[in-house]
Amino acid sequence: MSIEIANLIVNAGLVYAGLGLVFGLAFVWKGAGRLDPDAARGTWGFRLLILPGSAALWPLLLLRWVRSSGPPQETSPHRSPV
């Protein structure tokens, strides 16, 4: 792998992580509670714990936040029976 490609990969990863961190801070402060009512009353320890995951999965969470959709509903014979 050339240095140019390696730089590109590393910089892309850092930009993704940086954006994720900024988004994550906003998400744990306000967004999580919008998606999941149980998170709105969550402790600050809980918010700190979900920060790394929020930063890592920020595109998915951003989409849900923009759509203001609640937690997804699992569908299986044991979750939504006939």
Place this chain on the structure above:
Amino acid sequence: MGHAYQAVGWNRQKKIYDRTLLLGVVLYLAVFLGVGFALHPEATAETMILRALGTAAFMLLHVVLAIGPLSRLDSRFLPLLYNRRHMGVTMFLLAFGHGAFSLLQFHGFGDVGPLVSLLVSNPRFDSLAQFPFQLLGALALFLLFLMAATSHDFWLTNLTAPVWKALHMLVYLAYGLIVMHVVLGVLQAETSPLLAGLLVLGMIVVLGLHLAAGWRERALDEPLDQLAREGFVDVGAFEEIPEACARVVTLGGDRVAVFRYGDRVSALSNACQHQNGPLGEGRIIDGFVTCPWHGYQYKPDCGASPEPFTERVPTFETRIVDGRVWVSPVAQAPGTYVEPARHPGRAR
């Protein structure tokens, strides 16, 4: 569970679990460093710490992987399963320490940044003897990070149990990458047959336990639907189900837990709403079906958790005819009350 999230829902068991875990890790690191420096006085502190953290993480990963099948084979291992996620996060932190030390020691002082150096310093992908094994470890560490970062129940709810489970099944890919990381890295420098033997032994234990547990589970998946009579399925004799326990059967392609308590029988979905834990491997405690994994509870006749919790599982109609238990394979909506079948010969 229908209440505000906390960082950790501490209770006595979790505190004992975490104290024991922490003590075990600290003891291991201390013994490794002590013995390591005694045997290799020429080794630098950075090298020894790096190895101590790496081996601790690798050994803990074996324990994490073994707990699941061990619990299915013998219920005495269930207490280990109870707080496995803390063990997993601890394992990630040890692995992260190993990775950070490695990055600093081997890539931290060059002309290019450490991450760029990690990617370009060894291009020998065509050579087994000089393969860039550090990249395998880095990839495994990334997967372990994803799992550790999503270990809270918030993620279970907001990713859904199947997606969350699928994400956490990546632990097997991470394990494979770490095994290759060790084989292509450490074992090239350390030719001791003891290390190679321990690695193979670890793989045999992990693989063997999973195969044994899978073999046992297979019996539960034998379809009984062909026995259907008047819409009900014969799932066995009342007497065969131990008191306050369940028999798990597969109806319509999904597992159903048939509980016996006193002279009554009730049937529920076998999948706990928390992490799809096996309710049928739990017991009825204080009148509630209790999941063996994390203690989530459901009323046996309606499948609803006690207030203030809101979890509900589907229920199934039951009959007892001539001492045999019959269950309808049609699931009722989660939380639907179904009159328990009563064994006339056992009426109190």
